[in-house]
Amino acid sequence: AQKITQTQPGMFVQEKEAVTLDCTYDTSDPSYGLFWYKQPSSGEMIFLIYQGSYDQQNATEGRYSLNFQKARKSANLVISASQLGDSAMYFCAMREPYTGGFKTIFGAGTRLFVKA
């Protein structure tokens, strides 16, 4: 069963506008973590933002914020004031416990195109 779902294969946004990238997840464990990573064309995965399942406030990191709706099991990424350098693949990921430790699994990704 797919645990991380990103329904938007590609998204376009005008420079300086905000964009929301969708992510839904599935887990039965009450303790988990949610992440967003960026992968530019150079290939290296870059950590953007983290939300713990017990965190009451939505996480923010500069221009990135995570819209966490626990009951709906969604963890959407909001990028404000888009820049040309934001063009990249974006992956939603979930860390969940399993016997022996933790494992992080990834969604299929959303490719974001920022237009000048």
Next chain:
Amino acid sequence: DTGVSQDPRHKITKRGQNVTFRCDPISEHNRLYWYRQTLGQGPEFLTYFQNEAQLEKSRLLSDRFSAERPKGSFSTLEIQRTEQGDSAMYLCASSSGQGDEKLFFGSGTQLSVL
């Protein structure tokens, strides 16, 4: 902090040959992960080490794949009798085992099996 390094960056091999990749994690990180990524897809979990112990291996992973992390430092991933379907980017990541457990990734090894 020199980051996670992977070697080689690219590997071209013929079907049936064995290949080995190396990953050097961030020195103070005790957790190390291997992922495989094909074009247009997200990273697929392969295996995970805590120190030198391999704690999890994906059930989707063929017996041709083996990984080691002797002494809990660098790790190697070996693929025996490579097949064209093994062509992918192999990513290594490490984490500190504390806090949010965010992953620090290397640049990956791109494998092409001809």
